Amino acid sequence: MSDTREWTRRKESRMGVRIGVIGGGQLARMMIAPAVELGLELRVLAEGEGMSAQLAATGVGDYRDLETVRAFAREVDVITFDHEHVPQEVLRALVADGVAVHPGPDALQFAQDKLAMRARLAELGVPQPEWAAVRDEGELQAFLDDHGGRAVVKTPRGGYDGKGVRVVSDAAEAADWLGALEGGALLAEELVSFTRELAQQIARRPGGQTAAYPVVETVQRDGVCAEVIAPAPHSTERLVRVAAEIGERIAEGLDVTGMLAVELFQTDDERILVNELAMRPHNSGHWSQDGAVTGQFEQHLRAVADLPLGDPRPLAEWAVMVNILGGPAEGRIDERFAAAMDAHPDAKVHTYGKDPRPGRKVGHVNAVGDDLDDVVYTARSAAGHFA
Numbered sequence: 001m002s003d004t005r006e007w008t009r010r011k012e013s014r015m016g017v018r019i020g021v022i023g024g025g026q027l028a029r030m031m032i033a034p035a036v037e038l039g040l041e042l043r044v045l046a047e048g049e050g051m052s053a054q055l056a057a058t059g060v061g062d063y064r065d066l067e068t069v070r071a072f073a074r075e076v077d078v079i080t081f082d083h084e085h086v087p088q089e090v091l092r093a094l095v096a097d098g099v100a101v102h103p104g105p106d107a108l109q110f111a112q113d114k115l116a117m118r119a120r121l122a123e124l125g126v127p128q129p130e131w132a133a134v135r136d137e138g139e140l141q142a143f144l145d146d147h148g149g150r151a152v153v154k155t156p157r158g159g160y161d162g163k164g165v166r167v168v169s170d171a172a173e174a175a176d177w178l179g180a181l182e183g184g185a186l187l188a189e190e191l192v193s194f195t196r197e198l199a200q201q202i203a204r205r206p207g208g209q210t211a212a213y214p215v216v217e218t219v220q221r222d223g224v225c226a227e228v229i230a231p232a233p234h235s236t237e238r239l240v241r242v243a244a245e246i247g248e249r250i251a252e253g254l255d256v257t258g259m260l261a262v263e264l265f266q267t268d269d270e271r272i273l274v275n276e277l278a279m280r281p282h283n284s285g286h287w288s289q290d291g292a293v294t295g296q297f298e299q300h301l302r303a304v305a306d307l308p309l310g311d312p313r314p315l316a317e318w319a320v321m322v323n324i325l326g327g328p329a330e331g332r333i334d335e336r337f338a339a340a341m342d343a344h345p346d347a348k349v350h351t352y353g354k355d356p357r358p359g360r361k362v363g364h365v366n367a368v369g370d371d372l373d374d375v376v377y378t379a380r381s382a383a384g385h386f387a
């Protein structure tokens with residue numbers, strides 16, 4: 001009884017609401033500080049000991065195991081995510097139990113499965129690359145023949161940072177993936193000749209309130225996001241409008257709650273095409289921690305706790321984010337962080353508390369200001385202490 005009253009009190013005041021984050025990576029870690037500021041209690045179900053978000057980890061366990069996730073959900077008021085890998089069966093069982101899950105499984109399925117996403121975006125009339133579901137070499141070869149002999153093949157599930165994405169010019173190059181399908185299909189896409197990659201973020205509350213961030217330019221190296229410039233340089237009014245409209249249409253059409261990131265291609269003939277979706281804070285929005293009135297981690301928490309959204313406006317003309325990847329450099333990472341902070345007091349260095357294995361994202365640098373060259377220099381130079 002007192003439990004129910006306590007819960008109702010928290011729901012009504014919206015303060016002290018307990019947010020449960022499934023996954024203990026850096027995205028969960030970066031929700032910790034804003035949760036404290038908002039008066040929310042953050043709990044994390046981490047995959048193992050020593051994860052990036054261990055400061056808030058209250059449980060360690062397998063997010064694929066229903067009873068583990070159920071036990072975690074019993075201790076919180078809202079469930080949200082650091083990643084999109086929690087199986088649909090688990091999510092649907094939570095919803096049936098009456099747990100508030102944001103984003104819900106009906107929305108999240110389109111961030112979990114790229115084929116389902118392509119089919120749904122087609123229904124919504126959102127511009128995207130030409131695509132097909134291919135089940136065998138014959139179907140892939142037919143797609144290749146129709147698209148100039150080259151295409152991008154993707155495994156629909158489980159890919160990240162370019163893993164699960166392959167450019168092929170012959171169906172045999174995807175034989176291993178096709179052979180492992182067990183009745184499913186791969187996603188084949190036209191090889192888009194893009195001039196740059198962009199990302200549009202938008203936050204959405206359960207009741208439908210939205211807040212869109214400016215469209216940003218993202219630069220990938222080896223399939224991994226390296227830098228983000230906010231807003232995207234040389235943005236025309238049309239680009240800003242079209243990107244925001246796409247974000248809005250997807251957030252509403254899929255009933256997304258929390259932060260949505262829409263990765264986009266801009267082509268040389270000025271088309272804007274959707275690459276993929278993430279329904280959580282996203283690397284393309286890290287700049288907003290220091291460069292916007294409301295950072296994406298705070299905004300995600302506000303949205304999933306059903307609090308009024310914050311202003312997404314930038315604080316300066318430009319914000320630049322440069323990722324720090326673990327590399328071959330010798331020496332202690334904390335010393336390198338200190339050196340970067342010493343050389344660039346105007347840069348904001350964010351650390352993820354991870355071992356710096358080669359290629360692994362271990363932190364990022366944000367710089368903000370009104371001169372793009374200065375801001376790029378500051379962010380790159382501070383991040384350069386880790387190269």
Ligand code: ADP
Nearest residue numbers: 129152159160161162163165189190191192276
């Ligand atoms: P992941 O889920 O691993 O991030 P993506 O689908 O985002 O995979 O693809 C990773 C990268 O591969 C993209 O950022 C882009 O650079 C490139 N890419 C993906 N799809 C296409 C495409 N249809 N045409 C051209 N390049 C593509």
